[in-house]
Amino acid sequence: MGAGRRRDFPGWRMVWALAGTETVAYGVLFYSFAVFLVPMQRDLGAGTAQLSGALTLAMAVTGAAAPAVGRWLDRHGARWLMTAGSLLGAACVVGWSQVRTLPQLYLVFTGIGLACAAVLYEPAYAVINTWFHRERRAALLTLTVVAGFASTVFLPTSQALIDGLGWRGALLVLAVPVALCAVPHALLLRRAPADLGLAPDGAASPEPVAAPGPGPSATPDPPAAPVDPWQDPAVRRLTLATALEMLATTAVAVHLVAHLLERGASPTLAAASAGALGAMSVAGRVVLTALAGRLGTGPVSAALIAGQAVGVGLLFALPQPASTVVFVLLFGAGFGVIHIARPALLGSYVPAAVFASVSGGQALAGQLGRVVAPVAAGALIGAAGYGVAFGAVAVCTLAAAALILSAERAAALTPERAAPR
Incomplete structure (x- = not known):
């Protein structure tokens, strides 16, 4: 520590x-x-x-x-x-x-x-x-x-x-x-x-301690607000971003190996590439945590998730095996970011007393994305091929990144969060 x-x-x-x-x-x-x-x-x-x-x-x-x-x-x-x-x-x-x-x-x-x-x-x-x-x-x-x-x-x-x-x-x-x-x-x-007679983080005082770093995502807990948290545009946009990102990552996880085999990759390379997404997701989480204190959780998360769309584009633009390597690096770096970004951002948007309830609603949205992804991507592949299906994945990741940035802007404009941090 x-x-x-x-x-x-x-x-x-x-x-x-x-x-x-x-x-x-x-x-x-x-x-x-x-x-x-x-x-x-x-x-x-x-x-x-x-x-x-x-x-x-x-x-x-x-x-x-x-x-x-x-x-x-x-x-x-x-x-x-x-x-x-x-x-x-x-x-x-x-x-x-x-x-x-x-x-x-x-x-x-x-x-x-x-x-x-x-x-x-x-x-x-x-x-x-x-x-x-x-x-x-x-x-x-x-x-x-x-x-x-x-x-x-x-x-x-x-x-x-x-x-x-x-x-x-x-x-x-x-x-x-x-x-x-x-x-x-x-x-x-x-x-x-x-x-247990303690304060968060083990602080001596029960008063909340402000987190370092710029932007609304650096504020750990907003003041309690009497309004329904689902009326908060920041919460709604983060929820939609979660659903889109889970849809995109699940579709890739399910269909990447078959796509690479169709592109002429060896079974060994295809399987190793799918497995490497998990390893790169760990690296992406470390990068997010290292940079978020200086740049803000929202902007860094959005950049890593938008990078997934770049990875998809290069997967089709570059020859094998370079295309697969670059894709794994870029798409994998954003693969697990939402698992840190969503709770970290949500914790700065809603009072602690309703965090779990709102998070549960967001989890439902994310699970819907995971359930829909294999079937929806499979239907697109059958109708128009892997290029269209992976293009849809790229659109989802770009939309998720934009929604995270939009959520941060909405949070910054909310009066009770507008005080200096």
């Missing part, structure tokens, strides 16, 4: 605990599905589309539950919600290991979707927003960088377990770390610093 950061502050213990549990939750409840797909096809006698529908259903349920989860978080905090979500997730993974039919699989993944709503990023964001003001960006970076390695850890681990125990046995083993996540959730998470 940097100088001036309280090493004994419970908020940082929560961040590191959440970083570990998010890695497990994402790795088992989301990323591992790709590894289990082929053995399930053989055992259940179902096609890829039928089985993939279970994961799509889980994402839809997660999004639908997000607003209710946000309201719970605002009233009660994350402790018992995340504890129960971990236990539910573990029970559902055990149930997944026992399915024999598609309806059973879909029922289990309905439960997994509910568990994801309770244990993935949304409640973790709410914890960080409550416990941190000045150091919020650093806390978000720690959380998302560590959890960004979930696929790196759990895809090979899941495959090794399948090779040794079969897919059903592998799931029984993976249910154990999911269940164990309930322990740090129950023991370490607390609703707010004031419950």
Whole structure:
């Protein structure tokens, strides 16, 4: 930790605990599905589309539950919600290991979707927003960088377990770390610093501490406002930006390998390129956090997301393999930026008392983008080819970048945020 950061502050213990549990939750409840797909096809006698529908259903349920989860978080905090979500997730993974039919699989993944709503990023964001003001960006970076390695850890681990125990046995083993996540959730998470007689960031005074850096995104918490936060144009524009960015990144994640193969790339290069997007997303988050203190979270986020559109253009303008390398660098750098930018910006737009509720609505918008993306992009590819589909991706990223800048301008013009920072 940097100088001036309280090493004994419970908020940082929560961040590191959440970083570990998010890695497990994402790795088992989301990323591992790709590894289990082929053995399930053989055992259940179902096609890829039928089985993939279970994961799509889980994402839809997660999004639908997000607003209710946000309201719970605002009233009660994350402790018992995340504890129960971990236990539910573990029970559902055990149930997944026992399915024999598609309806059973879909029922289990309905439960997994509910568990994801309770244990993935949304409640973790709410914890960080409550416990941190000045150091919020650093806390978000720690959380998302560590959890960004979930696929790196759990895809090979899941495959090794399948090779040794079969897919059903592998799931029984993976249910154990999911269940164990309930322990740090129950023991370490607390609703707010004031419950322990503390202030955010471990400050001696309960007064909020202004964050460094220019622009509205540098103000950690605005004064409480009596109006509906959804009437705030900054909130609405950030929500739409989130949906468009999630649509764009999901479409690329699903269809990039097939496009590269059609362009003549080797299977090895295509697979490595898709995997490298995750590694570059970590680099992009680090860049955002490093520059945001001087330039503002909004402008840096918008620049990285707009860079994704440049990457798409160069993917079609340059020859292989240079086009793929440049694309991965530019598109990957913006790939995970929204996971830090959205909660950081939203925390400067709305009062802390309603942060989780509004964030839940934004999470629903983002999940809708993720659910729509594979089908919409697939339809465009079938009708007009990869060029048109990836062109639509570039338009979405440019629109998202513009909306983030517009949200920042709207926030700067709001009277209660207009005071010097």
